[in-house]
Amino acid sequence: MLRLDGATVRFGERAALDAVDLEVADHEIVCVLGPSGSGKSTLLRAVAGLQPLDRGRVLLGGADQSGVPTHRRGLGLMFQDHQLFPQRDVGGNVAFGLRMRGDGKAERAERVRELLELVGLPGAERRSVAALSGGEQQRVALARALAPRPRLLMLDEPLGQLDRGLRERLVVELRQLFGRLGTTVLAVTHDQGEAFALADRVVVMRDGRIAQSGAPVDVWSRPATEFVARFLGFDNVVAARVSGTVADTVWGEVPVPEGSPQGERRLLVRPGGVGLVPAEEGRVCWTVESRTFRGSRVAVRLRPADGPPLEAELPLREVPEEGAGVGVAFRAEDVVVLGDDGP
Numbered sequence: 001m002l003r004l005d006g007a008t009v010r011f012g013e014r015a016a017l018d019a020v021d022l023e024v025a026d027h028e029i030v031c032v033l034g035p036s037g038s039g040k041s042t043l044l045r046a047v048a049g050l051q052p053l054d055r056g057r058v059l060l061g062g063a064d065q066s067g068v069p070t071h072r073r074g075l076g077l078m079f080q081d082h083q084l085f086p087q088r089d090v091g092g093n094v095a096f097g098l099r100m101r102g103d104g105k106a107e108r109a110e111r112v113r114e115l116l117e118l119v120g121l122p123g124a125e126r127r128s129v130a131a132l133s134g135g136e137q138q139r140v141a142l143a144r145a146l147a148p149r150p151r152l153l154m155l156d157e158p159l160g161q162l163d164r165g166l167r168e169r170l171v172v173e174l175r176q177l178f179g180r181l182g183t184t185v186l187a188v189t190h191d192q193g194e195a196f197a198l199a200d201r202v203v204v205m206r207d208g209r210i211a212q213s214g215a216p217v218d219v220w221s222r223p224a225t226e227f228v229a230r231f232l233g234f235d236n237v238v239a240a241r242v243s244g245t246v247a248d249t250v251w252g253e254v255p256v257p258e259g260s261p262q263g264e265r266r267l268l269v270r271p272g273g274v275g276l277v278p279a280e281e282g283r284v285c286w287t288v289e290s291r292t293f294r295g296s297r298v299a300v301r302l303r304p305a306d307g308p309p310l311e312a313e314l315p316l317r318e319v320p321e322e323g324a325g326v327g328v329a330f331r332a333e334d335v336v337v338l339g340d341d342g343p
């Protein structure tokens with residue numbers, strides 16, 4: 001459906017998009033995420049034809065899009081700077097793209113009715129957009145983008161302005177809706193939770209390049225590099241010398257999965273893979289520094305005599321007292337030997 005071939009965009013010396021190769025298949029939902037300035041919006045704008053490429057190509061359905069203007073690319077855009085038209089009612093907003101391409105009045109009315117039903121606002125045609133809540137406006141914007149049956153729907157921070165509770169609900173609805181319609185989606189967000197809940201595949205960007213691309217579960221369980229691990233919020237990263245299935249670290253010996261890369265490496269230990277044992281059983285002595293209660297789980301920060309702290313995620317009933325001395329046992333399946341971050 002969509003292919004980027006060595007897509008490059010430069011602003012002065014800096015490449016906002018640096019030789020990016022990316023494919024999005026029919027019916028696939030791909031979410032691009034990354035820190036501020038990593039090139040997410042530039043990527044989306046390049047696909048939309050709002051940002052010319054300095055090198056490389058954008059292909060849609062196999063056809064090179066250079067020279068094809070935005071409105072001829074068959075895309076549905078839901079961008080932050082494409083606000084609703086305040087002077088038009090809900091129906092007028094949703095019908096906009098249909099009118100632009102010359103659909104008849106009856107046809108437009110039918111399609112608008114269908115879409116408002118789809119996004120959970122049946123019968124809202126005559127309502128003023130100014131009188132809608134943020135979540136409702138978002139739904140209208142989505143209906144407007146979907147109305148002309150775009151071959152690719154592109155979303156830029158689709159739920160950015162909304163509060164967390166509403167976002168979490170809407171993202172589930174969106175995923176179900178796209179699944180039902182078979183919509184192909186390329187979305188950009190800086191919110192990991194949103195990306196992982198919405199996507200079939202996530203693409204993590206760093207400095208205009210793709211740092212990792214994969215199914216949400218795979219990226220979450222096996223971050224490729226320290227950058228991706230830290231971006232996902234993992235802090236248990238330590239230097240290690242890996243030999244066979246054992247890594248030597250300041251946290252003691254840590255078991256690693258079979259087939260892990262060998263030698264001097266960085267190691268990620270997922271907090272769920274840290275268990276507590278009596279102090280005398282562990283080689284390293286740890287002190288319980290702090291405890292953060294999160295529902296039925298507790299994040300426990302452990303401080304070794306030497307080296308960086310370690311976070312353990314424990315069930316409520318296993319939580320030690322603050323200040324207690326404990327030993328630690330690691331589970332190999334929660335340990336990831338990380339790759340190099342590259343240049």
Ligand SMILES: Nc1ncnc2c1ncn2[C@@H]1O[C@H](COP(=O)(O)OP(=O)(O)OP(=O)(O)O)[C@@H](O)[C@H]1O
Nearest residue numbers: 011015016034035036037038039040041042043190
């Ligand atoms: N029109 C422009 N002129 C100059 N530099 C630009 C322009 N647009 C983007 N950049 C630069 O390109 C880089 C990538 O920007 P981009 O907006 O694509 O990042 P982003 O990942 O979408 O960030 P954010 O999450 O903050 O929106 C940044 O360093 C930015 O400063």
